[in-house]
Amino acid sequence: MRIVVVGGAGTIGQRLLPALHQAGHEVVVAGRTSGEVRVDLVDHDSIEAMYREVGAVDAVVSIAAHGALDDFATLTTEAMAENMRAKFFGQADLVLTGQHHCADGASFTLTSGIFADQAWRGVTGGGVISGALHSFVLSAAIELPRRMRVNVVSPTMISDSVDAFDEHFPGMRPVSTDEVVAHYLRCVDGDDTGQIIRAYG
Numbered sequence: 001m002r003i004v005v006v007g008g009a010g011t012i013g014q015r016l017l018p019a020l021h022q023a024g025h026e027v028v029v030a031g032r033t034s035g036e037v038r039v040d041l042v043d044h045d046s047i048e049a050m051y052r053e054v055g056a057v058d059a060v061v062s063i064a065a066h067g068a069l070d071d072f073a074t075l076t077t078e079a080m081a082e083n084m085r086a087k088f089f090g091q092a093d094l095v096l097t098g099q100h101h102c103a104d105g106a107s108f109t110l111t112s113g114i115f116a117d118q119a120w121r122g123v124t125g126g127g128v129i130s131g132a133l134h135s136f137v138l139s140a141a142i143e144l145p146r147r148m149r150v151n152v153v154s155p156t157m158i159s160d161s162v163d164a165f166d167e168h169f170p171g172m173r174p175v176s177t178d179e180v181v182a183h184y185l186r187c188v189d190g191d192d193t194g195q196i197i198r199a200y201g
């Protein structure tokens with residue numbers, strides 16, 4: 001398969017890309033500042049341009065755009081909307097636009113997070129975004145044309161990122177990076193659609 005990975009330079013991408021290559025897939029990495037193709041998830045024209053450049057791919061995997069931490073006492077709807085531009089609307093746009101460009105039977109795999117299901121301080125926006133992604137995938141799965149599929153992987157803190165995030169989420173049990181990568185591979189190579197894959201350790 002020919003696969004576009006959006007955000008392949010991050011923690012998950014560093015482990016997922018070799019696994020996709022090992023499985024025999026051709027991978028094109030797209031990113032705002034890295035990769036073979038440039039794409040900015042807050043810019044619809046950029047997403048359109050990415051699809052025109054890469055052609056009719058068989059799968060799209062989005063592991064880009066992390067939601068920002070927030071302070072509820074000073075949080076505004078404007079700040080939440082800004083946070084949603086890439087993490088929610090950008091990922092949704094990958095599907096909405098991609099349905100017109102990707103090959104028959106193509107799959108889309110998005111990334112949400114544990115805060116859709118478990119409340120933690122400092123991530124109200126992240127919880128809203130992840131919950132919205134879950135609802136979007138459920139609806140998109142029954143609407144997509146040409147046997148296309150869509151799923152979302154919802155990880156907790158990833159073992160390779162514990163040092164960066166443990167101070168913000170003390171006591172959160174991490175999930176192994178290998179397990180998360182395996183979920184993405186199953187989304188690409190399997191037959192499921194409309195699945196919310198909760199990788200919560």
